[in-house]
Amino acid sequence: LIFGVWCLVVVAVAHMVPVPRPATGEFFNGLLGLATWGFWFFAGAVCATPDVPTEADFFGEVPTVLTVSRLAQPLQDTPGAVTVLDREWIRRSGARTLAELLRLVPGYLVSGYNGANPVAAYHAPVDELGTRNLVLIDGRSVYSSTYLGGTLHGMYVLSLEEIERIEVLRGSNSAAFGANALFGVINVITRHPQDTMGGTVSLTAGEYGIRDVYVRHGWGDAQASHRLSVAQRHDHGYRFVNDDTRLNTVKWRSDWRLSAEHDLMLAAGYADSRTGDGVPADFDNPERDVQRRSAYLLARWVFQPSIDESWQGTFSWSEERATDRFIYQRPGLQGVVIDFGNQERRLHAEIQHQFRAGQHWRWVWGVGLNEDSALSPPLFFRDSRLAQRDWRLFVNAEWALAPDWVLNAGLFTGRHSHTGSYATPRFMINHHITPDHTVRFGLASAQRAPTLFEQFADVRYFRPDGSFLTRTFVSSGQVRPERLVSREISYLGRFPALNLVWDARLYDERFDREIDSFSLGGLQRDFINGQGFRTQGLEYQLRWQPMAGTHLLWNHNLNRFRWDDPAKVGQRTPPRQFWTLGWMQELPHDWSLALWAYGRDEMAWRRANSALDADYRIDLRIARALRWGTTRAEWSLTVQSLNGDRQEFLSSRPSTFPRRAFTPCMWSSEVPRLSRRRWLAWPLAGGLLLGGPAVGWGQPARVRVWAAERTGATGEVLEHLGRLWDGGQPWEVSTDSPTPLPAGEVRLHLTLGVRPLAELAVQVQRQPTAWSVPVLAALLPEAAYVAVGRSLPVGSSAIWLDQPPERFLALIQRVMPRRRRVGVLLGPASAPLEPALDRAAAERQLVLVKARVQEEAANLFPLLRNVLSESEVLLALPDPMIYNAATLQNILIATYRQRIPMVSYAESHVRAGATFSLHTTPLQVARQVAAAVQGWWAQGQLPAPARAASGAVAVNDQVARSLGLDVPDVEALQRALAGEIR
Structure with missing residues (x-):
């Protein structure tokens, strides 16, 4: 925790010491340098991995994320700070929408100008429509390029019941995903149909019109599985504004295992929403209903010829139709039709290739095409469809310089049909101080392309008799992409002895060429590139499990924000600090409690005269789990804004989030996942x-x-x-x-x-x-x-x-009878097994190649190389000093490159790349x-x-075939091992 104290002192000094405005950049450069020295100075004070294994070593998954570099990486190797929200955190949050969930992610401001349009902005409130966030759902972008653009509608139609986990990259990531990934990437991974076999029904009722229904059914087998779901969401939104919402969705997903090397996923969905908008007694923005209908198709094919190479092809189509029109009632202009209706379409095709080049390099590259098109005579004054295309090429590389150094480099380049060529690089180096403590240093650039409306707007109005009245938006088409350059130092620390995870990010982000509208005189406006802003600060998150059944969360963001244009000072001002505090507690008799508090300093979403005072909000969730035979159920009560109504937004009238309570009830008869291996x-x-x-x-x-x-x-x-x-x-x-x-x-x-x-x-x-x-x-x-x-x-x-050591050796002899030399690394936890291992090897006439690991980081990999050079198979015994989240990936790489099969004690290791496992279920x-x-x-x-x-055996077919092994028949292996392993 010394590092945390150091960073807090550095940032506190930065906020307390008065600094002349012109010298701000130089002052923050000094802070970055000071913090860097602090990282190295206190590196020796961090905790090491404990020597005693736990049940998590046997059942815990090897943590990896895909969002940052398109390569599956453990968190300590990713080129950026990532927050992962799994199903348990999602369920206990009490959230009903994806935007609400992002309150649990450091750096995210969550609000919305009304309850029907919730939005989450990273660091600065310049993105109330989500135009500078990239949101992916199973790899499909939900970005809208028509009219005002953004991601809020694509986020809103998602059903939280279908989410497996959410990976949020805090920072820019155009180097991996291209335009629009300026302020973070929100990657939503939905549940595999094999995890949702059977039926689920969820009903929610509560105050302010909350009426939610979700019904899901899954069926299939290990080769083909399917899921169909229907959902409805309804509420009355905020107080004092017209924002009632009714949303209906239908979604389908199917996954096929075509062969051992080929997988195919197909998904489709349809959403129909009707939301309130507008303000009472406002001629320019009257109360009305806005209807949106959207549909999508997604196809993804994966070909994996070996464990270290894969090809992936993706195609997606999405379309949305919006109906938003009213009759102008201002005296003298009655009868003028105001129409924002549009029809937009997004096509995306991409192919990527991932492979390993040598023992220390991993690469992923790909090419793709995006096409955004729109049809809207009211917005563009033309009957034909407008389109913009983006041809793209990307490459990302991971280089393991040494066992404790990882370099990530990426480049995304392309050609936009209207703004020309572009390139967005990223460079990040990670240093593993110990396997549980990582420091990252990085530099990245990103950009956002103009929307179709910003490029081609031509809004004209006519009198009821058809005569021309005026033009409002007239785009000259001269805007260039917005640009962001960010520098960061981040830290990820795990303290297993304390069950504590600490994630911190010190950042300096410079945003320029902001696309904004300006007056041409009268009612006409055009879009131009303005200046920008600079934001600097520290965000961090602590996740702590101090005792059984207790989970604590603390997010904190300290922020300094400055517009480059003095005329904008006071506009869209973020809070100097905002925070989230969470407490989740298991209670006796299957009860559970979750208490959440969210707070912020004063801020302004739009103008200085719409500033919001400092405020905080408290949410409470109480739940009871129930079981009847094969049916699981859960009843819960959620109270949002327990401390009273909160002001969320100020425009022409206040938007007030009311204190409201609702009760979700869920019934599920889902069956266990069918093994895919x-x-x-x-x-x-x-x-x-x-x-x-x-x-x-x-x-x-x-x-x-x-x-x-x-x-x-x-x-x-x-x-x-x-x-x-x-x-x-x-x-x-x-x-x-x-x-x-x-x-x-x-x-x-x-x-x-x-x-x-x-x-x-x-x-x-x-x-x-x-x-x-x-x-x-x-x-x-x-x-x-x-x-x-x-x-x-x-x-x-x-x-x-x-599992007994002799059982491991029996398995090795059965599946690899010609391999006699077995390598073993022995650490503090596994050393007591050595006598039993020696006896079993002597009985079976096997040769053990042993090495003792005394210090986790200093001599592990040199000893591993020595053992592998003399072995024909590597036996992994439970020992957290040797096999942990920080070392396992490199051990698997080393064994595979030397064509040495690995037999492990955990089934999750087989999913990560081990050849066999002998484990306990x-x-x-x-x-x-x-x-x-x-x-x-x-x-x-x-x-x-x-x-x-007793035990179970898992086999990774792809790895076994790549190593030239005969993949054993399950039934034959069962008969052969029954007498020895029982």
């Missing part, structure tokens, strides 16, 4: 996976289950236990910190995961006499139990996630726990601590 599990997993935790209501809970959460692998184990114990064993689940209970109420404590066991062990040390009931620890590695489980009560035991954990509890109840004692009694 070949896998084997034994014994055969069958039966229903869902059940209720409350059985035997008339008697005390004999088993108290302490769990860190009810989601992920822990949630799956709880669901399986619910079925296995249904109607039999009385048990109760708690996500609180373990506390002693009377022996008459609880006969056995069951902990799931490392954290509940560690907290329980601390309690036992403090009050040994209060803990007489034995403890069964499960869903944790052996090394973690040895480290924290020594002080447990007499009779306690454990069921470990680890949540169902197998639940079965072994149920058997142990049954034996304890019958015999009065728990079995001795043991490794996993």
